[in-house]
Amino acid sequence: MSRTAELLRARSTMVWMALVVATLWSFWLGTDHGIASAEARSIIIFLVAFLKIRFIGLDFMELREAPTQLRVTFEGFCMLACVVLIGFYLAY
Amino acid sequence: MSHAVKDDPMSDIAEVRPLRIPGELGLWALILSDSVVFTLFFAAYLFDRGRHPKLFAEGQHTLEQTYGIINTLLLLTSSFLVVTGVRAVRQRWTTVAPWLFVGAIACGVGFGGVKFLEYGEKLSHGIGPGTNSFYTHYFTMTGLHFFHVLVGLVLLVLMARLSHRAVLSTKQLNFIEGCGCFWHMVDFLWIIIFPLLYLIR
Numbered sequence: 001m002s003r004t005a006e007l008l009r010a011r012s013t014m015v016w017m018a019l020v021v022a023t024l025w026s027f028w029l030g031t032d033h034g035i036a037s038a039e040a041r042s043i044i045i046f047l048v049a050f051l052k053i054r055f056i057g058l059d060f061m062e063l064r065e066a067p068t069q070l071r072v073t074f075e076g077f078c079m080l081a082c083v084v085l086i087g088f089y090l091a092y
Numbered sequence: 093m094s095h096a097v098k099d100d101p102m103s104d105i106a107e108v109r110p111l112r113i114p115g116e117l118g119l120w121a122l123i124l125s126d127s128v129v130f131t132l133f134f135a136a137y138l139f140d141r142g143r144h145p146k147l148f149a150e151g152q153h154t155l156e157q158t159y160g161i162i163n164t165l166l167l168l169t170s171s172f173l174v175v176t177g178v179r180a181v182r183q184r185w186t187t188v189a190p191w192l193f194v195g196a197i198a199c200g201v202g203f204g205g206v207k208f209l210e211y212g213e214k215l216s217h218g219i220g221p222g223t224n225s226f227y228t229h230y231f232t233m234t235g236l237h238f239f240h241v242l243v244g245l246v247l248l249v250l251m252a253r254l255s256h257r258a259v260l261s262t263k264q265l266n267f268i269e270g271c272g273c274f275w276h277m278v279d280f281l282w283i284i285i286f287p288l289l290y291l292i293r
Contacts, residue, residue: 007180007188016172023168027161030291038293045287053280060175060276062114062269070113070120077124081131085284088135089292092142 015059019052043086050082115270123277126240130281133236134288137229144225151226152289154219159210160290163203164282170199171279174248174272181255181268193252196275200245207238230289237281244278247271 026048028034035041054075058064063071113120141148177192214220214227221231251271254264 003183003185004188007176007183007185010176010179012172012175012179016168016175019168020165023161023164026287026291027157027164030287031157032293042287042292045291049283049287052283056171056276056280056283060171060279061273065111066113067111073124077127081127081134081284084131085134085138085288088138088142092139 012059015055019055022048022052039090042089046082046086046089050078054078115273116266119270119273123273126277127281130233130236130284133229133233134284137233137288140225140229147224148226149293151224151230154214155230155290156210156213157290159206160286163206164286166199166203166206167279167282170196170203171276173199174251174275177251177255178269178272181260181265184258186256186258189255190252193248193255197245197248197252200241200248203241204238204245207234207241233285233289237278237285240278240281244271244275247274 026045029041030045032038032041035044057074057078058071061074063074173192173196177189177196180189180192219227221228221235248271251268254260254268257264260268
């Protein structure tokens with residue numbers, strides 16, 4: 001296998017492709033397509049965004065290989081921020 | 093170059109790593125505190141948006157969504173180039189690693205170019221941070237983020253320069269990893285800013 005192929009044969013490459021697809025899908029939803037309810041679309045967009053951040057943390061920032069406390073702090077923060085922002089979106 | 097890698101026993105050790113903190117702990121304190129600060133900005137935006145729905149909807153309509161998506165894809169791709177660059181550094185591939193960081197710099201500069209166009213259009217229409225509460229949020233959030241992009245670009249230049257070297261100390265490797273994590277933070281903050289300002293209705 002060539003060295004370039006070896007360099008690119010990583011989980012992070014797949015994650016990048018998935019993140020691009022997720023971004024395009026969110027954009028499609030966000031430009032008023034797919035689901036009739038604007039509220040439902042917005043909530044899905046928030047959830048997709050935080051899911052993307054989680055994978056950036058785990059696979060780009062390499063938290064998958066980090067000590068559990070750090071990984072849990074990061075994932076906990078993502079979940080909390082997601083809940084808070086969706087909460088603010090719905091409440092105000 | 094390839095024989096140097098095979099001769100280097102460290103290249104195997106670097107690929108099979110035990111649980112460890114990427115970069116260093118201090119950097120993670122910065123990443124988490126920055127993320128908390130930005131989350132407060134995001135919550136404040138949603139709060140004000142709820143109080144002035146019409147004003148914020150009108151403001152959002154003046155934003156060019158195409159700029160937002162281009163910038164999201166540029167940052168995602170730059171992050172991917174950084175991850176791959178860090179892998180190349182660990183594999184001691186000194187001819188390729190710097191170019192991956194240069195590619196990431198190019199994406200970051202592209203992001204800056206799009207921001208320049210976007211701000212330029214707003215300012216030429218007489219719209220600034222003081223126009224109304226929507227634009228105050230818009231300029232504060234994107235401006236503070238852009239400041240992080242500029243810091244990140246300086247770090248990427250340092251990474252590109254270091255990654256030329258055939259031998260790196262553990263400290264230098266940690267520095268490269270840490271700078272990479274900072275750049276990923278720049279990426280993920282934009283991943284919230286983009287839908288928040290441009291997409292959610």
